[in-house]
Amino acid sequence: MTRKMKALVKAKAEKGLWLQEVPVPKIAPDEVLIKIERTAICGTDMHIYGWDEWAQKNVPVPLVVGHEYGGTVAAVGSTVKRVKIGDRVTGEGHVVGRRSRNARAGRFHLDPDTKGIGVNLPGAFAEYLALPEFNVIPLP
Numbered sequence: 001m002t003r004k005m006k007a008l009v010k011a012k013a014e015k016g017l018w019l020q021e022v023p024v025p026k027i028a029p030d031e032v033l034i035k036i037e038r039t040a041i042c043g044t045d046m047h048i049y050g051w052d053e054w055a056q057k058n059v060p061v062p063l064v065v066g067h068e069y070g071g072t073v074a075a076v077g078s079t080v081k082r083v084k085i086g087d088r089v090t091g092e093g094h095v096v097g098r099r100s101r102n103a104r105a106g107r108f109h110l111d112p113d114t115k116g117i118g119v120n121l122p123g124a125f126a127e128y129l130a131l132p133e134f135n136v137i138p139l140p
């Protein structure tokens with residue numbers, strides 16, 4: 001049985017956000033499942049909510065939105081080493097590829113395959129978020 005959670009979803013290509021039930025994300029071996037406890041609204045979210053020209057060009061529909069958040073680790077993939085269940089964390093929202101010349105040289109900010117949590121990938125205005133361990137930032 002697929003576990004469900006509540007999430008704010010850009011469900012239609014028009015102004016608005018919709019509270020919906022969606023599946024809890026499944027994690028890959030290098031990913032962390034974060035139980036979201038706090039979120040904040042970013043300017044980007046206002047563009048997505050209003051469905052302006054930028055949002056229409058960049059945001060796939062349907063998509064769980066949101067990328068400013070804190071929470072605790074609820075599950076870890078089999079290769080995750082830096083965090084464990086129960087750790088308080090947040091995350092960097094730019095999920096980079098690992099194949100481009102720039103990414104392989106450590107210049108992740110120049111990776112052309114970069115995707116954004118809550119912009120092109122499922123986001124954090126939800127009960128759970130799946131995030132690569134590489135992007136997870138432990139909190140004190």
Ligand SMILES: [Zn+2]
Pocket residue numbers: 042043044067068
């Ligand atoms: Zn932001």
